[in-house]
Amino acid sequence: MxxxxxxxxxxxxxxxxxxxxxxxxxxxxxxxxxxxxxxxxxxxxxxxxxxxxxxxxxxxxxxxxxxxxTGDAGAIAETKAGMSVxxxxxxxxxxxxxxxxxxxxxxxxxxxxxxxxxxxxxxxxxxxxxxxxxxxxxxxxxxxxxxxxxxxxxxxxxxxxxxxxxxxxxxxxxxxxxxxxxxxxxxxxxxxxxxxxxxPPRLLRFQESVRPAAYAMVVLLLAFVALGAVIALVVAVTRGRAPETLAVILLGLPNLVWLAFTIGLGASWEGRVEGPFGLPMPQVLDSVLRTPDISTLNLRTLSEQDGRVWWLVVVDAVLLLAVAFLMAKRSPARTRAWQHAVHMAVALALTVLTVCLVGRIDAHYGLSLLGIGDVGGGLSGELFLRPQLWGAIGLALLWGLVTGFVGALLASRVRHHGEVENPKA
Incomplete structure (x- = not known):
């Protein structure tokens, strides 16, 4: 040896x-x-x-x-169930x-x-x-x-x-x-x-364009989670129902806050709630989706239930400008404003695409006897929530171009990541 x-x-x-x-x-x-x-x-x-x-x-x-x-209800009965969340x-x-x-x-x-x-x-x-x-x-x-x-x-x-x-x-x-x-x-x-x-050395040339944008998107998603956790805790303290709120925080808080993030951009989701299934929080989502037909979930339909939903647009705008500024500050000073806008648009579109793919919900259960469905009168139900994908991606590109350009202008007079001051100055 x-x-x-x-x-x-x-x-x-x-x-x-x-x-x-x-x-x-x-x-x-x-x-x-x-x-x-x-x-x-x-x-x-x-x-x-x-x-x-x-x-x-x-x-x-x-x-x-x-x-x-899986289900087993006997020789002439049938159970059908599925879940994707x-x-x-x-x-x-x-x-x-x-x-x-x-x-x-x-x-x-x-x-x-x-x-x-x-x-x-x-x-x-x-x-x-x-x-x-x-x-x-x-x-x-x-x-x-x-x-x-x-x-x-x-x-x-x-x-x-x-x-x-x-x-x-x-x-x-x-x-x-x-x-x-x-x-x-x-x-x-x-x-x-x-x-x-x-x-690896071959990938070093991509880090100046990719890493600041990727870092900004992670900060954006975590900021929404942190903001949602604060709001949920305030609701739990002021309105009670602490166990339910804790369950939402520990199991599905990003599901809710990232859904709200896409809705604040103007994106639409379609879905339906039927039977014992339901959305734990907030109640406005369950109210919009619990209809006989497929419902559309967006700023307009939610504002009909609660006008405060329009604050989602303000929150999105503030946080997107903040992370765009952060991205520009961490990028080399030679990067131009239009390049920041493109990087921000692409990164935000990929982020929204990921949120839409992982945020989909599909759950159903049914019990039938002799071909007659829902014999339990409450044992059957359906819950699904799907994004209108291409519209959401298009809006993300638009928001990314605007906030990326403005964020670059705001960061133009700030020392950038890795930049060294002139000793003579």
Whole structure:
């Protein structure tokens, strides 16, 4: 064994230990947030000790995994169910913890080779897949649903549908595939956003145009989350309902505030709420969507319920100008105002596209007997919320061009990132 291989093996062992700590820290943080949120929502009272499995399913969905809903109501009865929603509070927690762990050993360096970065990422990916496999295998449970008493129960007894059951289980292959894509996205975004993260030499020429814009978008999204958390806590203190508010904060706060962000830009969403499903907060969303037909969710329809919705435009304008100024300040002084506008427009369009893709909601459940739907008179329901994608992206481009140009003008007289003052001056 040569003397040169000893340090290499020590670095490799240290790399595996650090990767293990990163993976465990990310998963533990997500599990804690999901458990607290579900506990506040009342899920701790689920029968058959299902709470840990529901927590596991929540984390699986948060990292892009798939949960299949299953049902069994007897020979001539049928259950249909499906759910597609991402608990973004849990996902955001994992993103921040995993990204911080990935970047920690790379700090204080200007350049790193592609093989080295790939090695760090591969260690994390291998351990991530192993941990995610165990989590997905534990995310399964079945519940019995009572049909109540009376005629419905008697019919169910006759036809063998008296004890319908509904459950869930994780699709392990799909969960591993999308969980790996989720991890890759987190690591790439971490390298793009962090000003201290090293890049391969071939990519250094892109950091002046990409990193300030990516950093600004992350600050924008986190600012909306922080503002939403403050508003939610104020509402909880002044109006009560603290457990429900805590559940929203810990499970779906980004779902709500990033939806409000896109609506403030002028974007429209379409959706419907029917049956026992509902949106936890604010009530104005549920009021607009709970109609017989598909409803449109935008500034106009929301303002008919509450005129204060127009303040979303003001909040969007202020925060976009602030992050545009920040982006211009962190960019080289030689960058022109129109270039800042283009960078801001592209970054904001990609951000809105991401919000629209991860913010979609689709949930439905139905029980039918002899072909007759909704025999439970309340056991069936539907909730979906989808963006009008191209309109939202177009508005994001327009907002980005305007705020990027104005932000560059505001930052033109401020010393930029990396700029050195003239000693003679």
């Amino acid at each position: 040569s003397l040169q291989t000893v340090p290499d093996q020590a670095v490799a062992r240290h790399g595996w230990v650090h990767a293990l700590v990163t993976v465990l820290a990310g998963l533990i943080a997500m599990i804690v947030v999901a458990a607290l949120g579900l506990w506040a929502a009342g899920a701790a009272d689920l029968p058959d000790g299902a709470f840990p499995r529901v927590v596991a399913a929540t984390v699986v969905v948060a990292v892009g995994g798939s949960i299949e809903l 991402t608990p973004l509070s849990v996902a955001l927690t994992g993103v921040l913890v995993v990204a911080a762990g990935f970047l920690r050993p790379l700090r204080h360096r200007a350049v790193a080779g592609a093989p080295e970065l790939a090695g760090w990422a591969a260690r994390i990916a291998v351990l991530w897949l192993l941990a995610l496999t165990g989590l997905a295998l534990s995310a399964r449970q079945t519940f019995a649903i009572s049909l109540g008493e009376g005629t419905l129960s008697d019919i169910g007894d006759i036809f063998g549908a008296s004890s319908p059951r509904v459950g869930f289980k994780a699709d392990v292959p799909v969960t591993l595939a999308f969980g790996l894509l989720w991890l890759a996205g987190v690591l790439v975004i971490a390298l793009l956003v962090s000003p201290r993260a090293p890049l």
